[in-house]
Amino acid sequence: MSMYYAGILSDIGILLLGALSVYIILATGQLSLGNAGFMGIGAYITSWLTVEAGLPITVALVIAALVSGAIGVAVGFPALRLKGIYLAMATLGFGEVVRSFLLNFAAMGGPEGFHGMHHISTGYIWTWAVSVLVLVMLIEASPIWLEIRAVRDDETAAGLVGLNATEIKVGAFGCGAAVAAIAGGLFAHHHVYIEPGNFSFERSVDLVLAVILGGSTVASGALAGAVMLVILPEYLRFLAEWRFAAFGALLIAMLLVRRQGLLDRALLRFAWRGSRA
Amino acid sequence: MNTTLPPRLRLDRITKAFGGVHALTDLSLDVMPGQIIGLIGPNGAGKTTTFNVITGAYRASSGTVLLDGQAVTSEPPHKIARAGIMRTFQNIRLFSDMTVWEHLLVAQPHSGLAVRRLLPMRFSNRKTIERAEEVLEFFALGNVRNRPARTLPYGLQRRVEMARAVTARPRLLLLDEPVAGMNHDEAEAIRALVLRLRQGGLSILLIEHDMAFVMNLCDELYVLDFGILIAHGRPAEIRANPAVLDAYLGRAA
Structure with missing residues (x-):
């Protein structure tokens, strides 16, 4: 496999994990525009653990995911009292807080960034990406997922059948933060160099875009x-310098024609039947 | 009636104020085990507010809500639901894009270990599935089990909402206008269902404007007007009560 394709495949795997981190939170009806912040947390923690503490990458990723998940829960409790656009603004603020913290975090290079990580293979990235994707798909078939759908749809009615909406929303936020941290850790060890600018608002938007384009319901x-x-x-x-304009136009066209994104449950069911016929 | 048993539900001098407006003033009310009690009154009398206070959606300004003698007044809604109080809504609130069957599964949140609930449905607790089947049959919803609930006709949606409310085996069921907008036959079917639920040991408190329905079904009625209890008694007594007639008819004069 050429370097070019390996790079593209790795990018897809990392973006897949980042998108899943948004998807898990979105499933409970919350839009997070700050997941790049959790990616940043994961990237810096993982890198410090492998470079300074000499831990194996897998162990470092698990630790980073746990720490980031805990931060997600801690941030989630107050933040999830907000709804809709206000929550989106708060998470955006959180992402910027993380980025400015990293800029001022001299111990790991501040604005100059941090390096020294070992490069990881595309296969390793995809092992993580596929594992997390399969895990999420399994959970989608579980009773917990029904509860998540109920909370997204009507929090009040969900509470009145005995579901603890706060627990479900905060839990999802924590899981999303953990998955984002794994994406960040893999990003750091794929590029072997990180700087605070890698985890800016634009990346958060990329993650949300991937979910919205691909299908936000599966x-x-x-x-x-x-x-x-x-x-x-x-x-x-x-298209040279016009390519991002064309990309934007495609995006708008997609949202006009198919608001739920490319894939949804109906399409998957249709494809499943077709493949068996 | 056995006086040693505490009432299934007791409201003890509940007051609910929104700013300066008293939606409920000193409301006391009892539902004994196995009773069907009606809560009636003109629009804006505070009936739905009463339901919201009982289920924890609103916090009472003062007074106590007791379920089988245990205070549940300041508990959050999901805890009150798990303690055994379930309700339906005046404007049906089903989960969009969930099938009838899924409604009956999601309404049993306490079944089984948390870890097990993360596994795919087919590994789910057998009891959960059996209970859902049982309720499906009781409400005669078997032939629409895989239909998205929101696409069903209105009368069936009401049935699904009732089914969802009783799946977790509550002790008290609150019905908010269960036959609103239904024709006579549909209302009769609901009446039969409510009676059968009572036979199963459920206590029921219901709000309804359809007087014929209420008079035929309830053991006792409580009448609210402007948040104040103006009458309480058997249907026949209420029918003849001048204060009630005044509240319903006298306002226009």
Whole structure:
């Protein structure tokens, strides 16, 4: 496999994990525009653990995921009292707080960034990406997922059948933060260099975009979205400096024609039947 | 009636004020085990507010809500639900894009270990599935089990909402206008269901404007007007009570 394709595949795998982190939170009806912040936390913790503490990458990733998940729960409790656009603003603020913290965090290079990580293979990235994707898809078939859908749909009615909406929302936020941290850790060890600018608002938007493009109602939508978001700009290269404008136009067209994104449950059911016929 | 048993539900001098407006003033009310009690009154009398206070959606300004002698007044809604109080809504609130069957599964949040609930449905607790089947049959919803609940006709949606409310085996069921907008036959079917639920040991408190329905079904009635209890008694007594007639008819004069 050429370096070029390996790079693209790795980018897709990392974006898939980032998109899944948004998807898990979105499933409970909360939009997070700050997941790049959790990616940043994961990237810096993982890198410090492998470079300074000499831990193996897998152990470092698990620790980073746990720490980031705990931060997610701690941030989630107050933040999830907010709804809709206000929550989105609060999470956006959180992402910026993380970025400015990293800028001032001299111990790990501040604005100059941090390096010294060992490069990881595309296969390793995809092992994580596929594992998390399969895990989310399994959970989608579970009773917990029904509860998540109930909370997203009507929090009041969910409470009145005995569901603890706060627990479910905060739990999802924590899980999302943990998955984002894994994406961040893999990002750091793929690029072997990180700086605070890697985890800015634009990246948070990328993660949300991948989910919205690929399909925000099924986990596999995150995969479709990650592929589209990485590949499309590559295919549009022949348009030179117009390619991002063309990409934007495609995005708008997609949202006008298919608001739920490329994949949804109906389409998957249709494809499943077709493949068996 | 056995006086040693505490009432299934007791409201003890409940007051609910929104700013300076008293939606409920000193309301006391009892539902004994196995009773069907009606809560009636003109629009804006505070009936739905009463339901909201009982289920924890509103916090009472003063007074106590007791379920089988245990105070549940300041508990959050999901705890009150798990303690055994379930309700339906005047404007049906089903979960969109969930099938009838899924409604009956999601309404049993306390079944089984948390870890097990993360596993796919087919590994789910057998008791959960059996209970859902049982309720499906009781409400005669078997032939629409895989239909999205919101696409069903209105009368069936009401049935699904009732089914969802009783799946977790509550001790007290609150019905907010269960036959609103239904024709006579549909209302009769609901009446039969409510009676059968009572036979199963459920206590029921219901709000309803359809007087024929209420008079035929309830053991006792409480009448509210402007948040104040103006009458309490058997249906026949209420029918003849001048204060009630005044509240319903006298306002226009």
